[in-house]
Amino acid sequence: MSQHSLARRVAAMAGASAVLVALAGCSTPAATGDPAQAAPGVSDDTVTIGAHTPLTGPAAAGYSSISAAATAYFDYLNDQGGVHGRSIEYLVKDDGYNPATTQTVVRELVQEDEVFAIVNGLGTPTHTAVLDYLNQNEVPDLFVASGSTSWNQPEKYPLTFGFNADYVVEGAALAQYAADEYPGKKVCLLGQDDDFGDEMIEGAQLALGEDGLTAVERYSVSNQDVAAQIGALKAAGCEINILGTINGFTALALGTAAQLGWFPMWFSSSSGADYPTLIGYLGEDVGPKLLQGFVGTNYLPALGGDSEWVALFQQINDEYNDGAPFDGNTIYGMSVAYLFAEALEAAGENPTRTSLIEAVQSGELAGNGILPLSFSEDSHAAYLGVGISVVDQGVQDYVGATYAVEGGEVTAVEQAPVALSGEGVPGS
Structure with missing residues (x-):
């Protein structure tokens, strides 16, 4: 780090x-x-x-x-x-x-x-x-x-x-999951052109090394067109794309890639990984197909759990x-x-x-x-840690892989969910 x-x-x-x-x-x-x-x-x-x-x-x-x-x-x-x-x-x-x-x-x-x-x-x-x-x-x-x-x-x-x-944690966790589960794949990143993107890149490099990302592209929320960025990632031969994107631009990235006939794996920060929200953007007809296998991070109780x-x-x-x-x-x-x-x-x-x-x-x-x-x-x-979720047949849930990032190190850890008490009323 x-x-x-x-x-x-x-x-x-x-x-x-x-x-x-x-x-x-x-x-x-x-x-x-x-x-x-x-x-x-x-x-x-x-x-x-x-x-x-x-x-x-x-x-x-x-x-x-x-x-x-x-x-x-x-x-x-x-x-x-x-x-x-x-x-x-x-x-x-x-x-x-x-x-x-x-x-x-x-x-x-x-x-x-x-x-x-x-x-x-x-x-x-x-x-x-x-x-x-x-x-x-x-x-x-x-x-x-x-x-x-x-x-x-x-x-x-x-x-x-x-x-x-934080985005360093999320970028590192997604990149480490890519390295652990899909060794040898070309990993790339599309990030927002501010601290969000900067820190996702920093986290990914923490896990993969300074030269671990095959290609990096940036976007601005003021421009609703990412065709150039997606085209560049495709041309670079990217197989896994890490996304430092808000939900609307996650959907835009997937939709644009599909229009180009390109279907890589997508790994997203929690800020742009909510399945129902993405379906709202992509539509019920094509959304479920494009999001099958979609990887995200989370640190709260999962919708599909x-x-x-x-x-x-x-x-x-x-x-x-x-x-x-x-x-x-x-x-x-x-x-x-x-x-x-x-x-x-x-x-x-x-x-x-x-x-x-x-x-x-x-x-x-x-x-x-x-x-x-x-x-x-x-x-x-x-x-300081996140779990990895994957969409399978419309259900977004944890798959067991969980990573913590501290002191510049990415470490696999066990989840320790907080149990519900007092019907969700503190002090009761």
Whole structure:
């Protein structure tokens, strides 16, 4: 792994401690025991949090359902009594996957809506645009919906924590799986032209070596045409293509290749690997054929598995989400919401921004993933490993291969799924 990524995994404790001290100073009214004075966004009976997400624009079809699923989980939780007697109000604002709009809506959430925290802001280029702002204004920035390693810089951004397994981890896991299961195949990569693509490449090279990728192509979300990139990969003789793509561009890549009569193997980051979403793009006629054998990464309960978490989330979706389709994005959104509820419960009866951050980095949160959470004072990454999923006859499930990436090494590990408890209500 490159030095800059390794540096991001090693925190400067003094920076984090200084900001926590500053936060504590801002939150001293909590000592009175009056929850209404505990922190912005906290009243006697509610906790208000916010998020930016693409409800419109190029990423909406793949990701707009995440915030709806999170809202449905919070509605379910509120009907069970909420957390420490408070209901959670989740304010979701559309940024269209446009960084300039992200800046506007996040400022509205912080300055006008006075949210307690930003939770699961979505996108690498979009959230990067508000990273400094949130930390400078001492707003907890939790569980970012992106795998950029930028979120794991506790010395620079002590209030920011990721949720996704980072892209270095995903790129390394996919490349290692390719090397383990298909030795000798030509492995290539198509990646977004930002940190997403950069770090997928870095991860793949971690597993395969600096010269291990036969060809690399990049795309921009502003250009809905990848014919040149797919043509170049085909010409290079690529047999396995690793994708650092959002769902829409995953589908675009597969569809474009099919039009060229080219059918290589496709290995995708979790950000672009949700089977039902891809079927929505590709259509029921050709989608199942193009996606047979499609390889992805995941770190949450799998849609095609028999997890009790999936059964609970299906029930919540049916009752609280207006009959919306149930897919991997639904599981993702409810998993994030559950983790925030768990952190809020651990933050105490009169939560402050300080106690919330301390709860997240305590190392005691469990989440609901297939591997333990990695949060601590010196790591703001959620998952340092992923499982490999494969689509078979329309079912997307784990195949057993699971990889962790730490200290520059890619290692095969065993899954350790977190069991459902308390009907998905923290503290019950």
